[in-house]
Structure formats: structure tokens, C-alpha cells
Amino acid sequence: MSDVLERRVTFASGARPQALLEGIIARASAQSGGSATTPAGQPIAVLCHPQPLTSTMHDPLTVQIANDLAAAGFITLRFNFRGVGASEGQQTDGRLEPLDLAGAVEFALAEPGANREKLCLVGHAFGASVALVYAAHDARVKTVVAISPPMFRLTPELGTFDRPKLFITGEHDEVSPRHKLEPWIERLPARGLKIISGARHLMRGYEATTAQAVVHYLVRWAATPGV
Secondary structure (H helix, E strand, O other), X not given: OOOEEEEEEEEEOOOOOOOEEEEEEEEEOOOOOOOOOEOOEEEEEEEEOOOOOOOOOOOHHHHHHHHHHHHOOOEEEEEOOOOOOOOOOOOOOOOOHHHHHHHHHHHHHOOOOEEEEEEEEEEEOHHHHHHHHHHOOOOOEEEEEEEOOOHHHOOOOOOOOOOOEEEEEEOOOOOOOHHXXXXXXXXXXXXXXXXXXXXXXXXXXXXXXXXXXXXXXXXXXXXXXXO
């Protein structure tokens, strides 16, 4: 990833009182650019990591997707939810974490060269459910990639907003199995489903394959006007 530049950042959550959160911005070097870069600027991807009790923004899949998207021309921001790593606050099992994402979105939108009309969210496991919750309340989010959203967090109203969504799950995902996830998403508008052959819930060993699927989808989305 020699053509990708990373920068550690801190920003405030959207909660009151605010928590100071840590994150990492990644973007392609000026020399490499990236295929998704346009005269309107670079599309933005904010990434949400899996379960805060056991995971961080350094989760292998989260890092792979962030860097691969950056190499393709995106500005990416991955961050630690409250109570994770050096991020302030206490974990709330999804109650206040969407407000952490709100702070991350505002910070990413303010990045120099960002195309504010092309904002996407990418979440894995717990992070996927947080991304879906948040996107319903912020129309600036134009698409969501939800990787292995836990079935026990999927409520009837979740994901019903009318903007494109890509769901990804592993062939052997024990938390978000295809036979349960597929019927749930069938009722949603503007959705797609990608199965990663051989993968389980955390996609260990399948990071490159999963990231490739995410990048393929998002590069095409970024190049499509008005979406």
C-alpha cells in the first residue's frame, strides 16, 4: 500500500456530552490518484468495525477495505467506537454508537477534496447494523455496504430507506447465515446480496476477496451520476 497515505485523526462524536474518538484517514497519494477520483472530488467511505468488545478499527477486513478503497481514489475514515482503544466514553451495545458514526461522517465530509455528493458507509458485523441505523436518518449517505449484519440485530424497519444497499455474507457465516439473511433483505428496496464462498462471520482468510467485492461495487457506484 505504498500509494496510500494514512493520517491519524481525532474528532468528536455527535453525542452530548461529546466523546473524543480516534480514527485513521486514508487516501491515495497525489501521484497515484485512483480511478474513483473525479473533477468533483474524491468519494468518501466511512467504515465501522465489528463488535466493540472484541474488535477495533484495526480489524483485518476493515483495514483491507479502507486501504483498497483509498487506492481506488476514495477518502476513507475508519474509527474506533466509544470505549474502544483510545476513544473516550463507554460502550453502549448500539444505543449511542450511531452518534459516533455521526461525528465520523461530519469529519469525513470536511476533508479537503471530498465529493460530498458521494458518501457511503461500510460496516462489518456490529458495524453493519450501526451503519444501517444511521443511514436511515441521514440522506447524505447514498449507499451502504453491510457485511454480515448479525441477524439478532435486524429489526423489521432496518434498511427500509430507498437508497442502494449491498449485503455481503460468508457461505458459512454462523451469525448471518444466507438462509436467514436472504429472506430478510428480499423485502427491502434497492438491495443486492453477495456471498463469499468458504467464508465465516469475520471473513478471516477471505479479507482480499471480500474487499474486492466491496471495491468493485463502490467504484461502479461512484461512477454513476445521481446515485
